[in-house]
Amino acid sequence: MVEDGHREQFMKNRRSNEWFQTPGYHGMSRRAWLRSEGFPKDVFDGKPVIGICNSWSELTNCNAHLREVAQAVKRGVIAAGGIALEFPTISLGEMFMQPTTMLFRNLMAMDVEESIRANPLDAVVLLCGCDKTTPAQLMGAASANIPAIMVPGGPMLAGTFRGERLGSGTDGRKLFDLYRTGRLNEEEWSEVESCIARTSGHCTVMGTASTMTSLSEALGMTLPGCANIPAPDSRRMAIAELSGRAAVELIEAGLAPARIMTRQAFENAITVLMALGGSTNAVIHLTAIAGRLGIRLEARDFDQISRRTPCLANVKPSGEHLMEDLFHAGGVPAVMNRITDLLHRDCMTVNGKTVGDNIADAQVQNDAVIRTRQNPLFAEGGLAMLHGNLAPDGAVIKQTAASPHLMRHRGRALVFENRDEMNARIDRDDLPIDRDTVLVMRNCGPKGGPGMPEWGHIPMPRKLLNQGVTDMVRISDARMSGTSFGTVVLHVAPESAVGGPLAIVQTGDEIVLDVPARKLDLMLSGEEIEQRLRALTPPKPHYDRGYGRLFLDHVTQANAGCDFDFLHALPG
Numbered sequence: 001m002v003e004d005g006h007r008e009q010f011m012k013n014r015r016s017n018e019w020f021q022t023p024g025y026h027g028m029s030r031r032a033w034l035r036s037e038g039f040p041k042d043v044f045d046g047k048p049v050i051g052i053c054n055s056w057s058e059l060t061n062c063n064a065h066l067r068e069v070a071q072a073v074k075r076g077v078i079a080a081g082g083i084a085l086e087f088p089t090i091s092l093g094e095m096f097m098q099p100t101t102m103l104f105r106n107l108m109a110m111d112v113e114e115s116i117r118a119n120p121l122d123a124v125v126l127l128c129g130c131d132k133t134t135p136a137q138l139m140g141a142a143s144a145n146i147p148a149i150m151v152p153g154g155p156m157l158a159g160t161f162r163g164e165r166l167g168s169g170t171d172g173r174k175l176f177d178l179y180r181t182g183r184l185n186e187e188e189w190s191e192v193e194s195c196i197a198r199t200s201g202h203c204t205v206m207g208t209a210s211t212m213t214s215l216s217e218a219l220g221m222t223l224p225g226c227a228n229i230p231a232p233d234s235r236r237m238a239i240a241e242l243s244g245r246a247a248v249e250l251i252e253a254g255l256a257p258a259r260i261m262t263r264q265a266f267e268n269a270i271t272v273l274m275a276l277g278g279s280t281n282a283v284i285h286l287t288a289i290a291g292r293l294g295i296r297l298e299a300r301d302f303d304q305i306s307r308r309t310p311c312l313a314n315v316k317p318s319g320e321h322l323m324e325d326l327f328h329a330g331g332v333p334a335v336m337n338r339i340t341d342l343l344h345r346d347c348m349t350v351n352g353k354t355v356g357d358n359i360a361d362a363q364v365q366n367d368a369v370i371r372t373r374q375n376p377l378f379a380e381g382g383l384a385m386l387h388g389n390l391a392p393d394g395a396v397i398k399q400t401a402a403s404p405h406l407m408r409h410r411g412r413a414l415v416f417e418n419r420d421e422m423n424a425r426i427d428r429d430d431l432p433i434d435r436d437t438v439l440v441m442r443n444c445g446p447k448g449g450p451g452m453p454e455w456g457h458i459p460m461p462r463k464l465l466n467q468g469v470t471d472m473v474r475i476s477d478a479r480m481s482g483t484s485f486g487t488v489v490l491h492v493a494p495e496s497a498v499g500g501p502l503a504i505v506q507t508g509d510e511i512v513l514d515v516p517a518r519k520l521d522l523m524l525s526g527e528e529i530e531q532r533l534r535a536l537t538p539p540k541p542h543y544d545r546g547y548g549r550l551f552l553d554h555v556t557q558a559n560a561g562c563d564f565d566f567l568h569a570l571p572g
């Protein structure tokens with residue numbers, strides 16, 4: 001029997017009580033099976049059960065240190081009077097999974113949701129890091145909607161090559177262009193390989209991983225200052241322990257994700273996204289997470305916020321510095337403090353305080369890394385949302401990582417039917433292009449890829465690199481890594497594989513890109529476009545069974561978050 005002093009606590013932890021305090025055989029057997037792991041009898045005396053959702057995997061280098069982070073979380077849970085039970089889910093590693101981790105983001109989200117819902121958990125701590133692990137966990141936790149807090153693994157430390165610090169991803173691509181054109185030899189290229197990723201943690205630039213963990217903090221789902229602590233820094237373990245304590249406190253407060261990730265919280269996250277010069281992928285992920293809570297985010301939401309929000313974070317690929325520099329400069333709280341007037345300061349966060357309370361005393365330690373409002377990196381936010389007859393449902397460009405002279409551009413298309421054709425032709429000396437050509441690649445979207453891979457950063461043709469041309473307009477229905485750069489238009493919707501206008505572009509057609517006007521147009525008459533669309537033949541599906549078939553049958557387009565239509569909480 002439970003002592004009277006614990007009855008009130010039992011009522012607060014109703015979920016785990018339903019498992020362990022059931023009378024008769026089932027309650028006894030559940031308690032016995034947990035005691036078989038070495039827990040004493042008093043584990044059932046009113047202590048809340050906190051799940052630690054761990055995306056650790058040796059196949060996910062960004063998350064390979066999360067076993068140690070989990071131990072720190074457990075210390076915090078125990079110190080706060082809870083029971084910590086760690087459980088695994090699938091983990092998504094950008095470097096290894098083919099054709100793309102995006103194909104499996106929704107599968108991981110389902111794994112997280114059902115693992116939370118099906119088990120005796122009163123709250124959950126989400127351990128993430130690599131690009132898709134963060135949005136997948138937030139999507140799953142939003143749908144399960146029990147108290148949750150996130151602990152990212154943090155960015156890796158920078159490597160050094162020729163006396164210069166390297167930003168993983170961004171500088172790797174730049175150095176590869178030098179290697180392709182013979183300006184780096186084999187020995188030097190091997191040296192780059194040995195030093196560009198020297199610690200655990202995710203990419204140390206404002207790629208998708210850094211963006212999404214930072215936006216988790218902006219949403220209120222992490223403790224203040226948590227997102228940007230480098231992975232090897234001892235403060236990563238300290239804040240993990242504090243997060244374990246906070247997870248226990250969430251239960252009594254009843255702070256489930258739906259109370260934290262409100263419409264206003266998502267607007268805060270979009271504002272921070274723009275101030276950070278964050279990844280284009282965040283548009284898709286934030287849209288999907290919000291959709292799980294019945295909140296509709298549209299292109300105009302992102303664009304309106306971008307136009308009023310200056311980009312302040314001078315971090316690669318938009319700027320010069322790295323994530324560890326951003327952390328030392330004050331991190332997300334300091335960035336948010338500089339744009340306080342643009343935020344909903346009364347939004348609640350997982351520490352039980354408002355956004356305004358959390359950022360009130362945050363200070364910028366280095367104005368070169370976090371610019372002032374009077375001296376922004378860019379006057380507008382990092383991303384611009386485009387529309388036009390080539391992208392009726394929208395497209396996105398990272399304007400802070402593009403070339404200013406290409407922001408208004410008119411050129412003739414060179415079309416690649418798919419990525420294989422692009423790879424086979426891109427380095428040919430007889431490729432019919434010049435610096436004004438617009439490269440177009442299709443069949444790389446959610447259904448066409450399949451899974452909308454990060455193929456959108458079409459390599460610069462070697463022919464032009466040898467001429468000293470370093471950027472050109474590139475358009476696709478793919479995504480690109482947040483570590484990438486250049487004048488690259490992405491997420492064209494509807495995608496070509498479902499009959500979007502990208503499918504009817506022919507080599508030689510003129511395309512107009514006008515980023516200030518937010519326009520992307522194919523210079524054909526409406527009649528010609530309709531005639532070409534009617535003549536299209538749908539491509540053969542990539543899968544006819546298993547998860548791949550489920551994905552193709554139910555994935556939404558980029559502008560709807562690429563979630564499954566049966567998982568979001570929005571009306572059709």
